Amino acid sequence: EDKVVQSPLSLVVHEGDTVTLNCSYEVTNFRSLLWYKQEKKAPTFLFMLTSSGIEKKSGRLSSILDKKELFSILNITATQTGDSAVYLCAVEAGNDMRFGAGTRLTVKP
Amino acid sequence: KAGVTQTPRYLIKTRGQQVTLSCSPISGHRSVSWYQQTPGQGLQFLFEYFSETQRNKGNFPGRFSGRQFSNSRSEMNVSTLELGDSALYLCASSLALGDRDTILDEQFFGPGTRLTVL
Numbered sequence: 001e002d003k004v005v006q007s008p009l010s011l012v013v014h015e016g017d018t019v020t021l022n023c024s025y026e027v028t029n030f031r032s033l034l035w036y037k038q039e040k041k042a043p044t045f046l047f048m049l050t051s052s053g054i055e056k057k058s059g060r061l062s063s064i065l066d067k068k069e070l071f072s073i074l075n076i077t078a079t080q081t082g083d084s085a086v087y088l089c090a091v092e093a094g095n096d097m098r099f100g101a102g103t104r105l106t107v108k109p
Numbered sequence: 110k111a112g113v114t115q116t117p118r119y120l121i122k123t124r125g126q127q128v129t130l131s132c133s134p135i136s137g138h139r140s141v142s143w144y145q146q147t148p149g150q151g152l153q154f155l156f157e158y159f160s161e162t163q164r165n166k167g168n169f170p171g172r173f174s175g176r177q178f179s180n181s182r183s184e185m186n187v188s189t190l191e192l193g194d195s196a197l198y199l200c201a202s203s204l205a206l207g208d209r210d211t212i213l214d215e216q217f218f219g220p221g222t223r224l225t226v227l
Contacts, residue, residue, distance in 0.1 A: 034216075042199055042218035043152070088152060095165040097154035 002027040002093050006100035014108050017079050021103045023089030024071040031092040033065055033072050038102070039085045046074070046087075079107045111135065113202050113219035121225045127188040130222045134181050134202030140164075141183040142216070143175060146197040155198075158183050159205055190226045197221045 004025045013019055023033065032050045036043035047056045049065035049072060056063050060079075065072045076083055086102040114133045122128050134141050142165075143155040154167035158177035177183045181202070187194055201216040 042221055043201075044218070045201075045216040048215075090152075090154075092165075096167050097165070099152040099154070101151050 002091070002096065002098050004089055004091050004098045004100040006087075006089050006103050008103060009101065010104040010106070012106045012108065013079055015080055017107075018075065018077045019079060019105060021074040021076075021087050021089075021105070022071060023074070023100055025089075025091045025093075025098075026070060027091050027093035027098065029094040030067065031094075034090045034092070035063055035072070035074050036088040036090065037085045038088055043088060076105075079105075081107050081109055083107050113200060113217050115198075115200055115219040115222050117222060118220065119223050119225075121227060122190050123227050124190055124192060126190050127186065128190060128224060130185045130187075130198055130200075130224070132183045132185070132200035132202075132219055134183070134200075135217055138202035138204055138217075139181055140203045140205035141177055141181060142201045142203075143183070143185050144199040144201070145169075146199060146221075147195070152199075155185065187224075192226050195224060195226045197223050 007022045032048055034048050035046040037046055047063045052065055052067040060077045063074045084107045086104050088102045089100040091098050113135055116131045132141055140159045142157040144152055145155055146152045155169055156163055156175050157165040161177045172188045175185045199218055199221045201218045203216045
């Protein structure tokens with residue numbers, strides 16, 4: 001069965017720290033991997049990754065995919081309290097899409 | 110530019126009833142996807158519509174169905190409601206300009222419809 005596993009489940013850091021969130025997957029017919037940020041409301045799309053080794057960046061956030069080792073990482077540098085959220089990883093596989101349980105990031109001032 | 114809108118925002122139904130939820134995508138967006146979010150199961154993909162056709166479908170029973178109209182607005186229907194259907198139902202739209210048969214481009218989520226089944 002297809003599965004997406006995120007680690008750690010939760011993380012507490014201080015402002016200015018750099019964090020790395022992990023997402024590993026085992027799916028059939030991989031198509032893409034997506035990252036989302038969810039605060040108290042609906043998710044916000046961050047990145048969509050389809051090719052190995054190509055880093056996507058958006059401000060302090062970056063992500064990369066390794067299709068050989070079946071994982072992706074999401075990096076956040078110089079964290080701010082506004083980065084506190086649940087970060088979700090999802091994998092499109094075949095006609096389906098599977099989400100991980102999320103990593104809850106708390107950034108303390 | 111208006112965002113994705115969902116109606117109603119809140120809904121209370123009883124077991125056995127059916128419900129229809131509506132999603133209006135951002136103007137020009139052709140793809141609409143639906144998701145269910147519960148504390149126990151997290152976020153789960155229901156289905157995706159593109160140009161009035163269901164392109165992708167998650168692992169949900171046939172009680173969950175949807176459609177998309179020519180103006181890209183989409184509806185989701187759940188028949189014979191069960192207690193476990195209580196959830197936040199989210200829809201998201203994207204331009205989907207690529208040739209790939211998948212969700213493409215940035216997705217924008219609506220605020221969701223919170224369904225409570227009693």
